[in-house]
Amino acid sequence: MRALTAVPGDARYDLVLLSCKAYDLDAAIEAIRPAVGADTRVLPLLNGLRHLDALDAAFGAPRVLGGLCHISATLEPDGTIRQFGALERLTWGARRADDPALPALRATLRRMPGDVREPADILGAMWEKFAFIAALAGVTCLLRAPVGVIAASGEGAVLARRLYAECAAVAAREGHPLDAAACLEAERILTAPGSPLKASMLRDIERGGRTEGEHILGDLRDRARRAGLDTPLLAAAHAHVAAYERQRAIA
Template sequence: MRIAVMGTGGVGGYFGARLAAGGHDVAFIARGSQLDALRTKGLHVESPRGDLHLPEVTATDDPGTLDPVDLVLFGVKLWDTEAAAEQIRPLLRAGTAVVSFQNGVVKDEILSRVLGPEHVLGGVCYIAATIAEPGVIQHSGPMQKLVFGEYGGKSTPRVEAFRDACVESGIDVEVSPRIERAVWEKFVFLVGLSGTTSLARTPIGPIRANDKSRAFLHDVMEEVVEVARASGVPLPGSYADDRMAFVDTVPATMTSSMHHDLERGNRLEVAWLSGDVVARARKLGVPAPANRAIADLLSVHAAGRP
């Protein structure tokens, strides 16, 4: 497949590198020091699933310099979604798929509005990967899975082709006929993890071990479930309990990308996570006090340090 990675951060860098090593034609779109490193020393991945070094990669900050592709793996920060979607227009032709593995549920709404729903696949990823330094992606733990599918549930040649590319590249993969539900299922856990680890400034271990913070985490996720159900997404009423059971299985050291960004003084995605839950809850008449507390308190740091 011809693939473009729009946003070569932890997620895009990791999966793009795996796909390139699997024999696919992958171009990386990046900027700043990351772009400089890709051009001068290639892309390194440090991973329990096997290290990679791609000494030469196609890297640019201008999608317009690339030929159209079969698929765009879209991984920019949420605040850049609309602008980045406009930038990738030259990469699209009839049938080109754009699959976002960003955080949040608003991502595909934005992509569909800017690019047209016919180009958008739903997708979620499960991985802990960050930029350790420019040109180096650090993958923590063995988990590295992509879940994607067409909205509406049909199996299409482009979905099957991307699934096969992932399998050939050693990526754990699942094609979902209920991708909207899958996106919300991850959103429930993600909002809980990102909000509580950032607010408490600690990995998940101490949060789940403390009775009060554990109850708060449950409340945060329960609110997301209720917003999903009010939006017509058929999550079980007990889904927050299910996610709490999952929380007890993850490493105590697990944290979130938003917690990393907070510690580094970077801009936060809180407005598109707990903030989005609060906005949707308000429109639907659903209470969301725990998510409002997260969104309001973290708004102090939302723009990052000057």
């Protein structure tokens, strides 16, 4: 593998894997722009959905795939990325079924190590993770504790379920109702007794770093407002992280 800090001006690639933090998206777009040609596909692995609009505007929707990953990791103060556990899953898919690049992309991605999946509905898969990660970030940031501690604390499990229900309602209103089995599994994870699980957003707060609060909680709250949905716990979680970001900015 060859590491580059800048893409050569004459280089064009078949596939660009984009895995930056949401707050670095604008800079990342400019960094990869020289690598994106007429036949390039960009596969973003960011949480949430708001980044799709920015990538579509920058490169054209036909070049932008849908994607997500399941991995537990954090960014250390020195820039080191530290992974927790053994979960390594990449989920990807075309946003249009007639994309001529699909056969070559499938052949390439199937050779990757780890668990690689291509669901029939990539946007539905992205919404499934979006609702879960927003609920996990919301409840662990709002209560500043891992899932197991929250589950053992009074109404903690009830709050986690209610927040997830708000997030799932937004997904349904946006045209992507979540699978019942996926909802049950999400609720199980969010209320598991003794679980050390916490959102990477909480780990960012604990180390005094930037968060993806606007990209995840803020975007979902905005979608709820536009849909006329009342999501008080989601609004509270967003306000909590937004207040942290404001204090951090003026410190």
